[in-house]
Amino acid sequence: MKMSPQMVKAQENMQPGVITANGFLGDESAPLVDLIARDEDTMHELGVDFDDAADRLEWLLEEGRKGLGEPVTIDGSWLVKTDEARGHLPSPFEDGIFRKVNATIRRADGSRDEIRVSHLSLHLMRKYHFLQGKGSPFRIEPNTLKSVLGL
Amino acid sequence: MLNPAMLIAPLSIGAIGAGLAALISVTDKIVNNYGEVTININSGKKEMTVQGGGNMLNTLAEQQIFIPSACGGRGSCGECKVKVTSDIGPTLPTELPWMSSEEIKENVRLSCQIKLKEDVELEIPDYLFYIRRYTCTVERISDLTHDIKEVSMKLPQGQSIEYKAGQYMQLEAPKYGKVKEPTQRAYSMSSAPHEPARIEFMIRLVPGGIVTTYVHEHMQEGEKIDAIGPFGEFHVRDTDAMMICVAGGSGMAPFKAIFNDMIHTGRINERDCWYFFGARTAKDLFYVDWLNELQEKYERFHFVPALSEPEETDDWDGETGLITEVLDKYLKMPELANAEKEGYLCGSPGMLDACMDVMREKNDMPDEKIYFDKFG
Numbered sequence: 001m002k003m004s005p006q007m008v009k010a011q012e013n014m015q016p017g018v019i020t021a022n023g024f025l026g027d028e029s030a031p032l033v034d035l036i037a038r039d040e041d042t043m044h045e046l047g048v049d050f051d052d053a054a055d056r057l058e059w060l061l062e063e064g065r066k067g068l069g070e071p072v073t074i075d076g077s078w079l080v081k082t083d084e085a086r087g088h089l090p091s092p093f094e095d096g097i098f099r100k101v102n103a104t105i106r107r108a109d110g111s112r113d114e115i116r117v118s119h120l121s122l123h124l125m126r127k128y129h130f131l132q133g134k135g136s137p138f139r140i141e142p143n144t145l146k147s148v149l150g151l
Numbered sequence: 152m153l154n155p156a157m158l159i160a161p162l163s164i165g166a167i168g169a170g171l172a173a174l175i176s177v178t179d180k181i182v183n184n185y186g187e188v189t190i191n192i193n194s195g196k197k198e199m200t201v202q203g204g205g206n207m208l209n210t211l212a213e214q215q216i217f218i219p220s221a222c223g224g225r226g227s228c229g230e231c232k233v234k235v236t237s238d239i240g241p242t243l244p245t246e247l248p249w250m251s252s253e254e255i256k257e258n259v260r261l262s263c264q265i266k267l268k269e270d271v272e273l274e275i276p277d278y279l280f281y282i283r284r285y286t287c288t289v290e291r292i293s294d295l296t297h298d299i300k301e302v303s304m305k306l307p308q309g310q311s312i313e314y315k316a317g318q319y320m321q322l323e324a325p326k327y328g329k330v331k332e333p334t335q336r337a338y339s340m341s342s343a344p345h346e347p348a349r350i351e352f353m354i355r356l357v358p359g360g361i362v363t364t365y366v367h368e369h370m371q372e373g374e375k376i377d378a379i380g381p382f383g384e385f386h387v388r389d390t391d392a393m394m395i396c397v398a399g400g401s402g403m404a405p406f407k408a409i410f411n412d413m414i415h416t417g418r419i420n421e422r423d424c425w426y427f428f429g430a431r432t433a434k435d436l437f438y439v440d441w442l443n444e445l446q447e448k449y450e451r452f453h454f455v456p457a458l459s460e461p462e463e464t465d466d467w468d469g470e471t472g473l474i475t476e477v478l479d480k481y482l483k484m485p486e487l488a489n490a491e492k493e494g495y496l497c498g499s500p501g502m503l504d505a506c507m508d509v510m511r512e513k514n515d516m517p518d519e520k521i522y523f524d525k526f527g
Contacts, residue, residue: 021360
């Protein structure tokens with residue numbers, strides 16, 4: 001699929017060492033538009049809506065922040081631990097800056113699946129349907145997402 | 152045998168490509184050659200002629216004028232503000248998230264986003280003329296907790312640095328691994344000003360952080376590293392008000408500097424100081440013995456560590472709960488509630504917000520008496 005100049009620039013910014021040490025693409029080198037198209041297909045097959053899932057994850061992240069870094073049980077269903085650092089991260093699409101707040105979210109029933117999200121990763125998920133490359137620490141795997149959110 | 156005619160097409164295409172590349176290069180030099188531009192700072196207090204085309208932040212740094220920039224010029228910290236008094240065009244979209252309407256009206260700009268295309272006049276605080284870049288030697292790296300390292304650095308022979316306890320420096324990690332350019336981040340100094348030939352930091356590993364990953368996984372004792380500063384407005388105000396200090400994690404750094412400075416100047420005997428330090432378990436605490444010693448030695452110094460989730464093996468008999476809950480409990484004690492107070496905070500943004508809420512909303516401490524380092 002053809003890459004727009006914005007996508008080309010974003011993929012450059014997603015390389016390791018540009019915005020974060022590990023970058024956003026994990027082990028994948030395919031064009032960004034292809035990664036996004038693949039994950040859109042998977043999310044569609046699973047019946048998971050990007051916006052709804054991002055809203056739910058953001059709610060969990062904000063509830064988790066109330067623990068000031070300690071794990072918090074939310075609605076008896078999720079265990080959320082947030083971590084904050086000073087400073088901001090720019091979006092690789094150069095369309096905003098985001099505080100360094102991230103949350104690790106898992107089911108409170110002890111299942112091993114977990115999702116790690118940040119304000120930036122939720123922005124990328126909501127606006128661009130970009131779930132990060134496989135192998136990225138912030139990869140949102142659609143199947144895991146569905147399982148963790150209980151959708 | 153290779154037919155020479157087969158080479159004509161690729162060679163022709165190559166020649167045309169090379170010609171176009173040369174044309175683009177020449178055009179670029181003509182179109183993007185801004186020539187020399189003059190930067191006039193603080194109404195002629197400093198004036199310099201530089202090559203145009205670079206961004207203002209880096210160009211000024213090349214002239215040894217260092218504007219604070221916690222992100223090293225990536226447009227993600229909003230710290231590198233300068234007031235431009237000549238016309239250089241409207242505020243850019245990349246600057247807007249950091250600007251208040253008042254600042255836009257005053258033509259305050261982010262120096263990392265401004266390309267120098269023409270002569271420019273600007274205003275900066277005078278103290279920035281005294282900021283320096285120091286090429287330090289890493290003397291010692293030690294573990295304070297599983298994710299916080301203390302790094303001590305020696306300034307170059309014969310150099311010293313003047314600063315206030317609580318201020319910060321920008322450390323520059325060199326290129327490493329897949330990181331293709333030097334990267335700066337801001338860290339509070341934990342050293343005290345009466346030892347001006349060395350500086351010290353406490354650096355927590357931020358997952359994915361470019362500079363913290365360098366410090367934790369690549370930095371070696373004996374290597375050279377650049378530090379720029381000092382910067383920041385976080386320092387103890389010279390009053391007799393009771394100090395309410397709150398920190399978590401590497402937020403301990405400026406307070407170690409502040410307490411050692413108060414010991415050195417004798418101020419630790421002259422004003423009440425309460426230090427609340429929050430951690431999850433005992434393994435996340437550090438410098439506890441030293442702080443307990445200060446409490447025993449200095450009557451007006453009080454140390455209150457609090458664990459939010461002590462483990463059974465911690466054998467903990469101190470305060471338990473979130474640091475905000477413990478802070479609120481103490482601020483309601485008559486000894487503290489009735490005193491004139493100043494708040495000093497250092498920690499994650501979430502912790503700062505929560506502590507500000509406890510101080511302001513629940514205990515009527517005035518906003519202007521609560522201080523924190525706002526970088527990042």
